[in-house]
Amino acid sequence: MSPDFNVFQIYCKSVTTKARTGVLYLPHGNVCTPAFMPIGTLGTVKSLTMSELLATGAQILLSNTYHLWLKPGLSLLAQFQGLHQFNNWSGPILTDSGGFQIFSLRKNNITDEQGVTFTVPETGEVRLLTPEISMQIQTIINSDIALVLDSLPPEETNYNLNKEAMEKTLRWAKRCKQEWVKLHQGQWIGSTGYLGTRQNLLFGIAQGARFLDLRKQSAEALLELDFPGYSIGGMAMGPEPEESRLAQVDLQTSILEEYKPKHLLGVGTPLDIVKFVAYGIDLFDCVYPTRNARHGTLFFELDDFTYTSERILHKKFLSDSSPINPKSRFLELRTYSKSYLRHLFKTKEVLAYRLATLNNLEFYHNLMSNIRSKIETQEFDKWWHKFTFQKRP
Amino acid sequence: MSPDFNVFQIYCKSVTTKARTGVLYLPHGNVCTPAFMPIGTLGTVKSLTMSELLATGAQILLSNTYHLWLKPGLSLLAQFQGLHQFNNWSGPILTDSGGFQIFSLRKNNITDEQGVTFTVPETGEVRLLTPEISMQIQTIINSDIALVLDSLPPEETNYNLNKEAMEKTLRWAKRCKQEWVKLHQGQWIGSTGYLGTRQNLLFGIAQGARFLDLRKQSAEALLELDFPGYSIGGMAMGPEPEESRLAQVDLQTSILEEYKPKHLLGVGTPLDIVKFVAYGIDLFDCVYPTRNARHGTLFFELDDFTYTSERILHKKFLSDSSPINPKSRFLELRTYSKSYLRHLFKTKEVLAYRLATLNNLEFYHNLMSNIRSKIETQEFDKWWHKFTFQKRP
Numbered sequence: 069m070s071p072d073f074n075v076f077q078i079y080c081k082s083v084t085t086k087a088r089t090g091v092l093y094l095p096h097g098n099v100c101t102p103a104f105m106p107i108g109t110l111g112t113v114k115s116l117t118m119s120e121l122l123a124t125g126a127q128i129l130l131s132n133t134y135h136l137w138l139k140p141g142l143s144l145l146a147q148f149q150g151l152h153q154f155n156n157w158s159g160p161i162l163t164d165s166g167g168f169q170i171f172s173l174r175k176n177n178i179t180d181e182q183g184v185t186f187t188v189p190e191t192g193e194v195r196l197l198t199p200e201i202s203m204q205i206q207t208i209i210n211s212d213i214a215l216v217l218d219s220l221p222p223e224e225t226n227y228n229l230n231k232e233a234m235e236k237t238l239r240w241a242k243r244c245k246q247e248w249v250k251l252h253q254g255q256w257i258g259s260t261g262y263l264g265t266r267q268n269l270l271f272g273i274a275q276g277a278r279f280l281d282l283r284k285q286s287a288e289a290l291l292e293l294d295f296p297g298y299s300i301g302g303m304a305m306g307p308e309p310e311e312s313r314l315a316q317v318d319l320q321t322s323i324l325e326e327y328k329p330k331h332l333l334g335v336g337t338p339l340d341i342v343k344f345v346a347y348g349i350d351l352f353d354c355v356y357p358t359r360n361a362r363h364g365t366l367f368f369e370l371d372d373f374t375y376t377s378e379r380i381l382h383k384k385f386l387s388d389s390s391p392i393n394p395k396s397r398f399l400e401l402r403t404y405s406k407s408y409l410r411h412l413f414k415t416k417e418v419l420a421y422r423l424a425t426l427n428n429l430e431f432y433h434n435l436m437s438n439i440r441s442k443i444e445t446q447e448f449d450k451w452w453h454k455f456t457f458q459k460r461p
Numbered sequence: 462m463s464p465d466f467n468v469f470q471i472y473c474k475s476v477t478t479k480a481r482t483g484v485l486y487l488p489h490g491n492v493c494t495p496a497f498m499p500i501g502t503l504g505t506v507k508s509l510t511m512s513e514l515l516a517t518g519a520q521i522l523l524s525n526t527y528h529l530w531l532k533p534g535l536s537l538l539a540q541f542q543g544l545h546q547f548n549n550w551s552g553p554i555l556t557d558s559g560g561f562q563i564f565s566l567r568k569n570n571i572t573d574e575q576g577v578t579f580t581v582p583e584t585g586e587v588r589l590l591t592p593e594i595s596m597q598i599q600t601i602i603n604s605d606i607a608l609v610l611d612s613l614p615p616e617e618t619n620y621n622l623n624k625e626a627m628e629k630t631l632r633w634a635k636r637c638k639q640e641w642v643k644l645h646q647g648q649w650i651g652s653t654g655y656l657g658t659r660q661n662l663l664f665g666i667a668q669g670a671r672f673l674d675l676r677k678q679s680a681e682a683l684l685e686l687d688f689p690g691y692s693i694g695g696m697a698m699g700p701e702p703e704e705s706r707l708a709q710v711d712l713q714t715s716i717l718e719e720y721k722p723k724h725l726l727g728v729g730t731p732l733d734i735v736k737f738v739a740y741g742i743d744l745f746d747c748v749y750p751t752r753n754a755r756h757g758t759l760f761f762e763l764d765d766f767t768y769t770s771e772r773i774l775h776k777k778f779l780s781d782s783s784p785i786n787p788k789s790r791f792l793e794l795r796t797y798s799k800s801y802l803r804h805l806f807k808t809k810e811v812l813a814y815r816l817a818t819l820n821n822l823e824f825y826h827n828l829m830s831n832i833r834s835k836i837e838t839q840e841f842d843k844w845w846h847k848f849t850f851q852k853r854p
Contacts, residue, residue, distance in 0.1 A: 110808045110810060111804070112805065112810050112812055114810060114812075115811050115812060116812065117793050117815075119792065119793070139804065139808055140800075140804045140807075144780055144800065144804075147780050147782070148798075148800070153782075154798070154800070154801055155801060156796055156797055387537055389540070389546075399512065400510050400512070403549055405547070407533075407541070408548060411504070411532065411537075411547075412505065414532065414533075415503045415532055417503065417505050417507060417508075418507065418811040418814060418815075419507075419510065422510075422811075422815075
């Protein structure tokens with residue numbers, strides 16, 4: 069570890085894996101890692117208040133640059149001096165750069181060297197997102213962690229397209245860093261650690277898809293740009309063999325400095341999380357727990373290394389008077405029955421989404437807490453192999 | 462007051478109006494009157510948990526026989542021994558009889574002497590609701606207060622149609638009482654008070670629309686049936702001159718025994734409530750605060766006798782960083798800004814409905830509490846004339 073680097077401190081390391089616990093020091097608070105970041109696309113985690121979000125165990129919120137740029141827009145966010153005072157989340161916030169949303173939500177967007185041009189569907193307005201603009205937006209949002217603008221390949225399996233996208237992302241990363249330094253009065257927080265006070269950080273994005281030579285090039289080039297942390301992209305793009313995904317992450321976490329925090333973009337299921345912790349990931353984000361909740365799929369811990377999921381709309385819950393989750397810290401989950409929750413889903417009562425979201429985020433944050441304690445008691449190396457999903461009969 | 466009648470106790474009376482405070486003793490708790498009953502159509506007040514509902518100041522919940530009959534259905538409610546254990550509301554529940562919903566929601570329903578036949582739109586199934594069936598359903602729901610099945614006139618202004626509906630409702634009231642006595646092992650709680658333990662009550666429904674002679678006949682005939690309380694119907698059917706509405710209620714609360722509780726069906730705005738309290742009403746229910754909340758209209762107390770409403774989607778709130786309601790007991794309403802609430806509404810985030818519903822129900826229950834204390838301090842007689850709605854500039 070670099071002696072000057074006190075953005076992130078590693079506490080405990082696993083012996084046979086790359087798993088580690090640490091603390092990330094950010095302007096709006098500390099984050100114990102490995103950590104999961106719930107998605108608050110428009111600033112809010114759907115159906116929850118910030119007190120509830122905190123009570124699920126959330127430490128850091130992910131929000132989306134693209135969506136916030138459109139709604140509520142920059143002038144309002146500027147007036148509130150950032151997202152924190154607008155949405156009332158006083159903890160750390162990470163924002164993505166907007167690249168992925170434009171890529172996935174907007175057809176007919178045009179990517180050139182300058183940036184991405186796209187049409188806002190509601191208004192027909194044509195907007196341009198460049199590396200510089202993404203930095204400006206994220207500075208207005210006042211994200212504790214901002215990400216560089218990434219260029220997404222139009223096809224996941226084509227080598228040349230992935231090489232181009234990866235190289236463009238690197239060129240954009242350089243421009244992002246330049247703009248960032250300009251916006252932060254010449255200061256740069258890289259390997260030299262952080263400059264007296266806690267400051268917002270800019271993470272680079274490592275790409276390369278399934279091509280290990282591209283993964284290697286991407287990570288090595290990022291090293292030179294000296295970001296204080298890294299996000300690894302391209303892991304939530306579609307089906308891929310398990311070994312291939314693990315190999316990609318393994319390679320990049322080996323190249324990128326061990327002492328810097330690493331975030332895996334858009335991943336994943338509980339099983340994914342446990343595996344990628346073993347491969348050196350510290351931060352995760354995914355719509356999986358919250359989106360599943362809104363569709364009536366709830367996650368439950370069966371025992372220390374087994375979890376399950378249940379479709380609450382299943383007939384078997386029709387008259388199940390047992391509580392939604394007797395182990396929950398939320399009174400409602402301990403007292404409302406599965407049968408009643410099913411009724412709420414059946415009748416599209418919005419309370420259903422809240423109860424299911426509370427359950428799933430509490431499950432996720434309990435999992436992260438369990439992972440951290442397994443690492444700290446040196447049980448992780450044995451435990452992570454056993455961790456599994458069990459379909460209930 | 463009848464010395465044996467301890468279902469309802471009157472504490473304080475206004476001198477120049479019929480306003481009074483009282484306590485209604487019900488199996489699931491006491492209700493301080495005048496009281497407002499929030500609407501939990503399907504068992505739940507949209508977007509709220511029961512703890513939140515209680516925290517708004519709610520004492521008693523209104524739920525709908527018709528909707529519960531269809532979803533979740535009787536066998537499930539029977540298994541849960543009623544609605545209370547299903548929806549987790551441990552306080553008193555009043556249910557309407559289903560008559561109004563079939564009338565207002567279902568076209569092509571046929572009313573004959575036996576009951577009302579209607580088609581369930583989702584399934585195409587034809588169902589018959591009779592006075593007896595309504596009593597059976599409400600007994601399964603285990604409502605603290607059940608209402609007799611009412612027959613609604615197809616036209617509000619036609620004398621003969623209203624006379625027919627009113628007379629049919631009286632004949633049905635007799636059948637309801639008979640069925641009720643059968644379902645309750647021969648016991649009847651009327652003027653003779655209540656029989657040792659707190660028991661569920663059946664309220665008669667007074668009708669007659671704008672025709673004072675029909676109002677008189679309806680109330681006088683109900684007296685003979687000796688219900689322990691009364692609901693006055695036909696007040697939420699459409700525009701009518703203010704004096705006419707007041708005269709109708711005035712007449713019927715004069716005829717019906719003073720010492721029995723009186724409920725005004727489906728009313729109303731804050732101004733309505735204050736007025737009808739002065740005309741002897743003890744219980745109110747209305748979708749007004751909750752439906753308005755979901756459409757972004759919030760009520761606020763300006764001072765002791767003035768309130769206002771605000772459309773939170775109005776441009777003027779775009780960048781209003783002041784809290785939604787600095788006087789609220791809810792942390793979220795004291796800390797989230799109007800600007801942020803507007804953003805939540807604009808982006809259709811369901812949290813918006815919850816915050817607005819909390820605000821409006823808290824406003825309504827504060828209003829009821831204010832009315833009760835005005836009566837008890839003998840200030841009501843002066844106060845109620847001044848109570849007014851003020852449109853904000």
